[in-house]
Amino acid sequence: MTALLAAERTTLSLLPAPLLRTLPAAVAENVRRVRVGTDARIMAVVKADGYGHGAVAVARAAVGAGAEWLGVTDVAEAVALREAGLTEPILSWLNPAGVDAVEAAAHGVDIAVGSVEELRRLVVDADSPLRVHLHLDTGMSREGCPLDDWPELLRVARQGRGRVEIVGVMGHLPCADEGDPRANEAAVLRMRQARDAVLRAGFGPLLVHLAATAGALTDPATHFDLVRIGAGIVGIDPSESIALTGASRFTASVVHSSSVPAGTPIGYGGTHLTTRPTGLAVIGVGYADGIPREVGEGASVEIGGARHPLVGRVSMDQIVVDTGDALFPRGTTATVFGPEAGAVPSVQEWARWAGTIPHTIVTRVGARVQRSIA
Structure with a gap:
């Protein structure tokens, strides 16, 4: 009996984990497009x-295409780039947990300072000259030092000479996404005023930077030095x-296929009912992997060169798509998004389907999704 049971066991092959493949050639092309x-x-x-x-992959590709600086959130991110062998100047400007001034100086990391209190703290903590970019609030009330506080900011900077070195002035554009230079005029004026105040205070030369992607692509008046x-x-x-x-490119595997009659409920709550006999494919990726649970009509993936719409609710680990007359075997690759266009959805399309911005689609891809570079 034991031998018979062993012979009847079925072994299912393991499927590859969902995969996000980074494409350095695309990064390089985008840098050249900005250039x-x-x-x-x-x-x-x-x-x-x-x-x-x-x-690291993005930084290397961007530097290879001509980027001269790298930007990060905090010193830990900068140290990781240094440990990967990147030697370009690095600026850390958010620093939500504060700044280790000694570590920043040791790894050659510039620090942005957005308040008088932050600058005072760095002057106290620095044991060797620390390169500082003064961060201006250009009208967002989110980060940066208001222009009215700059006289005190510059007084502290003068007192801290030898411990901090003022090398830059930076800000953000509150309305750059509109693609209308008129929306940026007030921020550009504030930036010029802040730059001139720093120069009058005896600091320089300065690296002045205001524009992020949208400003860089739509408004030359915002470009300054970087x-x-x-x-x-x-x-x-x-x-x-x-x-x-x-x-x-984000891909995952078909883990189950079936043919169902009209009127079949799909997923939790049965929120979708099939209107005809059709094929279904379960894809092994869900909201834990970055698929927005709140996607609306039109959301789809590519399988076999065609788009197939999501049906039913997005689960933590799975989505279901309607494949019509086709049935795809277990292990077939589905492309969630990619750069190819045509049948392959783009990140921008997923953002529209989810009522969000493309940034959230790419940044919330889950940790269990494997990464590779092509």
Whole structure:
């Protein structure tokens, strides 16, 4: 009996985990696309693990295409780039947990300072000259030092000479995504005023930077000495005015297929009922892997060269798609998004289906999704 049971066992082959493949050639092409529109230096912003694409891979591709600076959220991200062998200047400007001034100086990391109190703290903590970019609030009330506080900020900077070195002035554009230079005029004026105040205080030369991707692509008046490209290097133009190249492809496997009659409920709550006899494919990826649970009508994936719509609710680990007359065997590859266009959905389409922005689609791809570079 034991031998008979052993002979009747069925072994299911393991399927590859969902895969996000980063495409360095696309990153390089996007950097070159920005380069043709500006004389400013380019900073490749690789925070949030390179917008979900892998900070080191994106940084290397961007630097290879001509980016001269790298931008990160905190010193830990900068140290990881240094340990990977990247030697370009790095700026860390958010620093939500504070700044280890000694570590920043040891690894050659510039720090942005957005308040008088932050600068005072760095002056106390620094044991060797720390390169600092003064961060201006250009009208967002989100980060940066208001222009009215700059006299005190510069007084502290003068007192801290020898411990901090003022090398830059930066800000953000509150309305750059509109793609209308008129919306940026107030921020550009504030930036010029802040720059001039720093120069009058005896600091310089300065690296002045205000524009991120949208400003870099749509408004030369915002470029100053350097433009910071984050979303743009992975193919996202927030202004939706320039066609960039998607830098990743997200795939997963069909884990189950079936044919069902009309009137079959799909997924939790049976929120979708089939209207005809049709094929279904279960894809082994869900909201834990970055598929937005709130997707609306039109959401689809590519299988076999055609789009197939999602039906029913997105689960933590699975989605179901309607494959019509086709049945795809277990192990067939489904493409969630990619740069190919045609039947392959784009990141921008997923953002529209989910009522969000493309940045959230690429940055919330889950940790169990394997990463590779092609």
